[in-house]
Amino acid sequence: MKIKGTEISGNIFLAPMCNVTNLPFRLLCKRYGAAVVYTEMINADAYLMDSAVTKKRCSILTEERPVGIQMFGSDAGKLAKAAQKIEHDLAPDMIDINIGCPAYDVMKNGCGASLLKDPVKLGTLVKKISSSINIPLTCKIRILPNDQDVMDVARVIQGNGAALLTVHGRTAKQGYSGKANWEVIRKIKSGLDIPVVLNGDITDGRSAKQAFEMTGCDAVMVGRAAIGNPGIFLEINSYLEGKATQTTLQSKISALLDYVQLSISLGYTDILPMKMQAQKTLKGFEGSGKLRDSISRTESIENLQELLASI
Ligand SMILES: Cc1cc2nc3c(=O)[nH]c(=O)nc-3n(C[C@H](O)[C@H](O)[C@H](O)COP(=O)(O)O)c2cc1C
Known part of the structure; x- marks a missing residue:
């Protein structure tokens, strides 16, 4: 095109x-x-x-x-x-x-x-x-x-x-x-x-x-x-292209962590967009309620990274 x-x-x-x-x-x-x-x-x-x-x-x-x-x-x-x-x-x-x-x-x-x-x-x-x-x-x-x-x-x-x-x-x-x-x-x-x-x-x-x-x-x-x-x-x-690629929770979390890292390195340090992306990633995954709750309460990017890495 x-x-x-x-x-x-x-x-x-x-x-x-x-x-x-x-x-x-x-x-x-x-x-x-x-x-x-x-x-x-x-x-x-x-x-x-x-x-x-x-x-x-x-x-x-x-x-x-x-x-x-x-x-x-x-x-x-x-x-x-x-x-x-x-x-x-x-x-x-x-x-x-x-x-x-x-x-x-x-x-x-x-x-x-x-x-x-x-x-x-x-x-x-x-x-x-x-x-x-x-x-x-x-x-x-x-x-x-x-x-x-x-x-x-x-x-x-x-x-x-x-x-x-x-x-x-x-x-x-x-x-x-x-x-x-x-x-x-x-x-x-x-x-x-x-x-x-x-x-x-x-x-x-x-x-x-x-x-x-x-x-x-x-x-x-x-x-x-x-x-x-x-x-x-x-x-x-x-x-x-006829190839099936299954997006898993792990691949989504990995992309999310990349997003957080990229945001920090480019000077986009407002935590709200990161939290919003994280909430959307975890929505619908069984047992993610508690984690989503912790994410909504966190005010530190480091803590958000730790929470995501713990999944
Ligand atoms: C959070 C959010 C912000 C949006 N902001 C804009 C915007 O700045 N400009 C725009 O043209 N559309 C905006 N839209 C509309 C989207 O570009 C799109 O037209 C709409 O979400 C429909 O596509 P979808 O069904 O794939 O979500 C926004 C939509 C959402 C959900």
């Missing part, structure tokens, strides 16, 4: 996720075979104001390329300016616009999924950003209650210079519940020329294979199933 002339090897992407897809996690997913990784969404206005927190959120390394930086905002001019500055400062492989976040605080300011409501305004915004940068602009949307409406949005995005479209097959109202609607994504894929990435409910090799077969999408994007299990990229790629 090519994104505006850039050849991408592989077709399993890591989804942008707030407080999850930080630099150490993206690097780990890359090592396990993610074809493209995205930063968590950053506020375009905050980037323009040189916010240190925002800059850390989109700090990237060569090893994780191709990497996309995702931004959110509502003002076309500011988004274009931020995109130019990001291209100049960081030279990511692509910049992505968040057109799907359903969070109240994001939508009330006209950002995220609220951009889906006005395709004309959205078209102007996409045009302004795509024509301001040399690297590809990608967009990530959610579906709408009416299929025709989301088809119109997808065509507007393509027509105004986006190089790739990711579609999360849930409406903003659905949040993260209910089943992702892949049928709409099939329709969008068949109506567009740019690559279409399917997102929603990719949880293993089987679901990835089904998604490709059912929709003809160019790639699939994994979100929640990667939390606590970055090895999912190896698992899916192996399955698609």
Whole structure:
């Protein structure tokens, strides 16, 4: 698959996720075979104001390329300016616009999924950003209650210079519940020329294979199933190549310890994302209740490492 002339090897992407897809996690997913990784969404206005927190959120390394930086905002001019500055400062492989976040605080300011409501305004915004940068602009949307409406949005995005479209097959109202609607994504894929990435409910090799077969999408994007299990990229790629790779609790713990170590060495020393990954890794494993309890109470990274190593 090519994104505006850039050849991408592989077709399993890591989804942008707030407080999850930080630099150490993206690097780990890359090592396990993610074809493209995205930063968590950053506020375009905050980037323009040189916010240190925002800059850390989109700090990237060569090893994780191709990497996309995702931004959110509502003002076309500011988004274009931020995109130019990001291209100049960081030279990511692509910049992505968040057109799907359903969070109240994001939508009330006209950002995220609220951009889906006005395709004309959205078209102007996409045009302004795509024509301001040399690297590809990608967009990530959610579906709408009416299929025709989301088809119109997808065509507007393509027509105004986006190089790739990711579609999360849930409406903003659905949040993260209910089943992702892949049928709409099939329709969008068949109506567009740019690559279409399917997102929603990719949880293993089987679901990835089904998604490709059912929709003809160019790639699939994994979100929640990667939390606590970055090895999912190896698992899916192996399955698609006809080789079964069983992810065990031990291999997940080992990846988790690597994540903690990588976080420390890269200066990401906030324990909360580590604890969240650990909780997700251990969820569902018999007898892990006590351990999860201890993890939720620990405030030291060393203690967290000891708890994990004791499994
Ligand atoms: C904790 C969390 C944070 C998220 N943050 C973002 C974000 O920053 N940008 C974005 O476009 N989507 C975000 N999403 C949505 C995911 O990218 C993805 O669209 C969604 O989880 C559906 O995919 P899944 O079914 O594979 O989880 C987030 C989802 C979760 C669970």
